[in-house]
Amino acid sequence: MWTLAGQGCRRGRVLLPWGSGAARGERLRPRRASFLGTAAGSGAGGGPCGSAGLQEKPDMSKFPVEDIRNFSIIAHVDHGKSTLADRLLELTGTIDKTKNNKQVLDKLQVERERGITVKAQTASLFYNFEGKQYLLNLIDTPGHVDFSYEVSRSLSACQGVLLVVDANEGIQAQTVANFFLAFEAQLSIIPVINKIDLKNADPGRVEKQIAKVFDIPSTECIKISAKLGTNVESVLQAVIERIPPPKMHRKNPLRALVFDSTFDQYRGVIANVALFDGVVSKGDKIVSAHTQKRYEVNEVGVLNPNEQPTLKLYAGQVGYLIAGMRDVTEAQIGDTLYLHNHPVEPLPGFKSAKPMVFAGMYPIDQSEYNNLKSAIEKLTLNDSSVTVHRDSSLALGAGWRLGFLGLLHMEVFNQRLEQEYNTSVILTTPTVPYKAVLSSAKLIKEYREKEITIINPAQFPDKSKVAEYLEPVVLGTIITPSEYTGKIMALCQARRAVQKHLMFIDQNRVMLKYLFPLSEIVVDFYDSLKSLSSGYASFDYEDAGYQTADLIKMDILLNGNTVEELATVVHKEKAYSIGKTICERLKDSLPRQLFEIAIQAAIGSKIIARETVKAYRKNVLAKCYGGDITRKMKLLKRQAEGKKKLRKIGNIEVPKDAFIKVLKTI
């Protein structure tokens, strides 16, 4: 029966084209009727409702904690995490075994295209081992450390992880970052060497890397080919044998961790929860420890991987809960839910999402403003980690300043807007949140805080008011074939990075750790790294707080008039090169006018770079006789119409394109 249910799910998910009709932007899921219809009878794979009759909800009480395993799969991009998940779902009869199962848990187009998981998915697997029925909860995690907080919350619902490493590529930067997240959470780690079917696979070398970097004996590595299904069964056995059951108690009052949430336009917020203690069922009155709001539970169930309502959920189990929350911000990741009459100590580690990268987003045409607004609203319904502030630019019109967890998060958000909502946007060069520590008690009183965060260069406080400026830094991990080490070290140095660690992870691979100013990696660092290492180096980073920085505000002037939208906050060392680049870009994109234009980059009153656009000397159609008039008038009127939309800086007319070229590609 779970097989059939799986088929239903897949049909609902895969056959519906992305971005079509009313389903756009919502997590696609089949009508619930198809679940109820197929959830009847007992199948070979066994299920929680084996003895339950038609239309009966599964009884989860049959799974005591000792028969439960909660685990995650963590891996570098493209190492096969999602393919392994597909196989595990097939082996346990959760989904039908066909050739069509490709990254079943990666539902978004962007996830399939980029080979990454953006939105964590969860599936409860029922597996018979040595005559005993186990409930294995696979808690899929976002596959990038931009989402490290989400990963850490997902991991806190687990007792173990499968650390998947590509047998050909070996340990990569993200493998390391993921390992440490799991290691710090004190989880059991099962190394899985995947893709052993590849021609260049060298599982032996990867075993040695794992031993060296992670201090895990080679004998613990399971070598598989998820693609071909080779040895995947032994992974399930290892999950049961090596990962401990959760240590939780049904008899204690309810304590549930929210580790993900999604929004359904018909049912509201669906919170994914892991029960640390107690039991929850329909009708229970629950409270959010973060918001202190009270809700009544309408539905509980397991994820299979789609929602399958159950009678109750018990301690140690993982599932979902719907309780009339209207907004994902009411079910924040890391929050604790408890029964209203039994308050408990919230689970540790909760924090609100903290954006690290900001960018302006504007519709290409202002007439698209409302469409874009509604698209952003819909996307953020499912992603509470994006912060949205209305903003407006004289050149680009009304728009927003959006905060993202990281660069990938920003790119993914933009790609989803384009793919799922068919909108094109102007995204300005990303900036990072700088801070200024105010110098006097008076100022602190005025600003109501000692440290102010600067998101917009317009708010940059003058040096006279500031004791010191701070910039966000990250700890970056780079893993590369050793021949590129020199070039990469030079690149890092040019980006003001400080080396923290260097280690050979095998004979010809090096792991480097650098402390980077975040601003230095938000633009084109990854592309530079990839191109100078012929694509072999991998990079990942984690938040490392703030450091003192010599920051200045740089203005761009056109014939002496400041162009507000081009002001930037830069590190003093970088001011000259950035100023020069902006001036050159402007020179190339500013149309000539009837007079000369001086383009200058200035710090205070000091000019640090200059370019000149010469005046137009001739602009008149040579031949204009009877047959040319219609065409000429049409052209002139179109140009005059376009001129109305130009932004005037002093007496200089600047087309939007010029701003876009500069703002997009500094």
Place this chain on the structure above:
Amino acid sequence: MVLPGPRARGLVAAARAAQGRRLEDSEPRSPSADPASRRAALYVHWPYCEKRCSYCNFNKYVARGRVDEAALRRCLLTEARTLLGLSGVRRVESVFFGGGTPSLASPHTVAALLEAVVQAAHLPADVEVTLEANPTSAPGARLAEFGVAGVNRLSIGLQSLNDQELQLLGRTHSALDALRTLAAARRLFPGRVSVDLMFGLPGQQLGPWLVQLQELLRHCDDHLSLYQLSLERGTALFAQVQQGAVPCPDPELAAAMYAEGRALLRAAGFRQYEVSNFARHGALSTHNWTYWQCGQYLGVGPGAHGRFVPHGAGGHTREARIQTLEPDNWMKEVTLFGHGTRKRVPLDELELLEEVLAMGLRTDVGITHQHWQQFEPQLNLWDVFGASEEVKGLQEQGLLLLDDRGLRCSWEGLAVLDFLLLTLLPRLQEAWQKQRSPPPVPGG
């Protein structure tokens, strides 16, 4: 061959007599009792060329076999009669045979067309009748025949006095051919010969081009047109530049050639009466002047453009008209309907004023107050442009003048007119709309 009719012969004689007459140094419009809407210039399009020039994207065709000139002539005559009737034009003030290469047509066709005009409207004896001529297709003897047919002004597509450049342009003549044709034309049509010279060609340098212009000045008559090459999509030259086979013309250099060229011509006694046109001894082109003054004109022939009020059909609004482009289709339509008009677009009052502005400013006199008033009696030039800060800015920059004479470009302003129009056109639209919808008076 049909001989020109008696009226046409008389016309020829009169035209000859008029050749000696010079236009005064002012607008070359002779006073007429007919209102402007009953007068028009006539353009006749000859669609064929011997060869395609590498830079030309005009509506022209290289005939595969022999051109059936008799049929084409019949259709030109028919369409001329039809359009003269439709327009209700009583007086034709100039005729221009353009193309294509109209000097490839037989003089008889030219004579027959003029005869048809004479039968339908008044064609003053001294009226300007221009023929565009290509140096190779117009040896001296043939030019004389055109003179007999009624042509009294020649415009020679000389383009360059450098054989390499002529080759690059795909012209069939040499510099020597051009000078010979020019000399023959001057003997036949003294004081009424114009030559075209191009500048801003790929690879062309300032110094050598000025030497060419100086040489041309030693040979030319009283009218000269300087045309900057514009690379048009779809031409062979455009493709060559795109592929990098030929260097891209440098706009800075072209601007310098234009500036130096017009200064040189001024020093030689030429009046720059339009962006690209220079004349001395009052030898301005009447026909082209009509375009820039937004007079009416009829366009006859494949792809010809016209602008007139179809009075003869009871119309009161000026229309922009385009004839069917392709010669065979055009002929079919003329045979069936008497004309090959493919498109008629009525011009509203504002559109007409926009044309008055854009075209008038191409001339040295610009738009006089009197001229403007003929088109817009209520809103004068001061009303439209007087209060605008932007227009004031252009005046302060020395690019534009608005005074008791009217609105016109300065010497520097003329070179950047298309830029000035981007300020002037919206200003006109604004003033126009304001006048049409006056704000409600508070309190009624």
